[in-house]
């Protein structure tokens with residue numbers, strides 16, 4: 085039976101709740117009303133969802149003294165979804181039992197949407213029993229409280245969830261800046277944003293074929309955008325010089341791997357991407373940089389991205405070269421295997437995926453539902469036009485390759 089079926093049966097077996105029910109919450113004890121506000125000045129936009137107006141009013145009464153909250157109210161799940169479409173909200177405080185959409189189903193909808201998946205949910209119910217709590221948490225509620233509520237506990241949970249939301253927002257912002265920077269670097273290097281998108285999705289396609297884990301695939305996707313971010317530290321005269329690089333200039337150019345790792349290292353969420361950034365120029369025979377790693381000592385994710393990067397560069401028109409055909413690019417990759425530079429098995433797998441048109445089909449699947457990537461996708465949506473407008477003279481519009 086499906087999860088939805090199990091859930092539906094489970095809920096139908098439940099007896100109706102006695103009273104949907106913040107109404108059973110006792111009045112705020114006089115002593116607590118004078119409780120010091122530890123987070124004075126804390127603010128946030130709270131969406132209260134409860135079918136009974138009296139319950140929403142009670143919740144507001146408890147929370148008003150704890151911070152400068154702005155409240156939105158909904159009596160049904162659908163009304164709440166309407167509000168979420170129109171208003172930015174920082175926290176949802178909801179009753180488990182709603183007249184139209186069940187609480188767990190409502191949570192699932194929010195957590196499966198890129199727009200609302202990081203929105204914290206505090207679920208409240210009068211239903212006693214650990215099974216209800218498990219149901220709510222499993223559906224995506226971040227906190228769960230059983231009535232009767234203690235006002236100070238409700239306030240503390242709200243404060244904690246809002247702190248968490250603030251941290252998520254700042255992380256989102258920092259990642260956005262990094263991805264914007266990475267896009268700007270690619271634009272300087274005469275690539276369009278499509279180059280990064282292809283690197284990201286085709287690398288993941290190769291990762292899927294290798295049976296990699298979801299976190300590894302997410303790292304590959306992010307690596308597609310961030311691997312050359314260190315080029316931001318390379319002077320234009322070296323990055324775009326028309327002459328062949330001198331030995332001294334090559335030393336500087338090679339530093340983009342290490343610089344990129346340094347730029348991204350402070351962000352813990354990017355830790356799985358660091359080996360890609362640092363090692364994407366290593367060679368199978370140990371003649372690459374920056375560490376001269378060889379064979380399987382080169383991180384697998386870096387080897388994957390490297391193959392896709394080379395292939396995409398070959399089939400792409402640049403200021404100094406025409407676009408190679410897929411057949412020509414494939415021959416170059418095979419030649420590099422013969423020279424000992426590339427992982428033979430990975431190149432072989434990549435070419436077999438190409439021949440079966442597997443890259444495009446996997447890439448289209450990735451684009452449809454990858455909630456882990458929401459922050460990056462949002463970033464990219466906002467930045468493409470600005471970067472391309474700023475870089476128009478250098479950007480060459482590439483046709484999407486037919487693989």
Ligand SMILES: [Fe+2]
Nearest residue numbers: 311312364365
């Ligand atoms: Fe690079």
